[in-house]
Amino acid sequence: MKKKKQSFKQPPTTTAAATINLKSLIHGNSLFFDKLIEFILARFYLSNDDVKDAKPWFQGLSKVAKATAKQRTKENITKAHHDRFNLEKSHAITLYLLKQSIENEKIVNKSNIDIDDDNEEANIKLIMNLDGDNRGDWMKKKKKKRKLSKAKELERAKRLEEAKKDLEKGEVVAKKHLWKAAIIRADGIKVHDNSRLLKQSIHKGKKRHKKNVEKWKEMEESKEKMKGEKQQTRAVNIAKRIHQKKMRKIAKKK
Structure with missing residues (x-):
């Protein structure tokens, strides 16, 4: 006997719960998408032409006129896209416009300074x-x-x-x-x-300078003394080595 395959059907409660979750997610993210859309400048999706020419390829145009209108629209969209990311045409950037408005406000505030006194x-x-x-x-x-x-x-x-x-x-x-x-x-x-404080400062500076000069002299004297002692010690050591060398030569001759 062949075993009957068991078909597991998803309970209706889980399907309904999934549908509700999906709807709640879409509803929750709708505000986020609305904010994203607000960042797109209106001139990129709204035409400045008249309402009659908003859709020039409506039913009734000839094939040539329809193709020309579509080509013109494509060119306008491409140009707008390039202008948006072209740094040379920075007047089209919202941030640049915001900076310009702030600078204009500063200039106006500076020019409106009134002096009464x-x-x-x-x-x-x-x-x-x-x-x-x-x-x-x-x-x-x-x-x-x-x-x-x-x-x-x-x-x-x-x-x-x-x-x-x-x-x-x-x-x-x-x-x-x-x-x-x-x-x-x-x-x-x-x-x-303050002249009094300046006099005191000058007097202190002179005293400090005098002390520094004395310290410098002491350091120079101590350096010269150490240098003389080293030279004397070196001369004594050289004389000893010369004497020892002579004594070794005399001992070899004997």
Whole structure:
């Protein structure tokens, strides 16, 4: 007797569950696909032509007109595709347009600066002179300036103190100096404008220099002393070897 083949049929419950899972997956990913579609620029899938010419190969055209219209459409699609990835035509790139809009906003914001007070105008001119072009560029491009000596800084501090004592221009000079010092400190550079501290610093520097000179002299003297001792030891050793060589020759002759 032939054995009957058992046919295993999938229960209806599992099939229904699989269908439900598939639907839920499609529904869950629909938002993701919608977002992806939003990234495609509208001009790549919408025509700028009139509605009448949107489908020029509709029923009723001759074969030649239909073929010409299709060929033109193909050429337009290919050209649009090439323009999209062509860096020379960067005006077609959304990122470039976004950057341009940001730059335009910056230019507008700079041009819309209103100056009401004369002191503010003077301060802005001071900032412009410091950075060369504008404050933003100055903060980005930190120009390396030559470091002044303490003596020159002391002279400058003394001149500043004398200018501050002037009854007419003292207040203006003090304000300008405060602004300039604040800008330089904001850039992380120290401002030396206190004559008393500068004098102390110069005095300490002289003392330090004197100590360093003394140490250098001691080092040079010790080097010369060691050099002399080595030369003396070498001369003694050479003399000993010569004497020993002579004594060996005398002993051989005997």
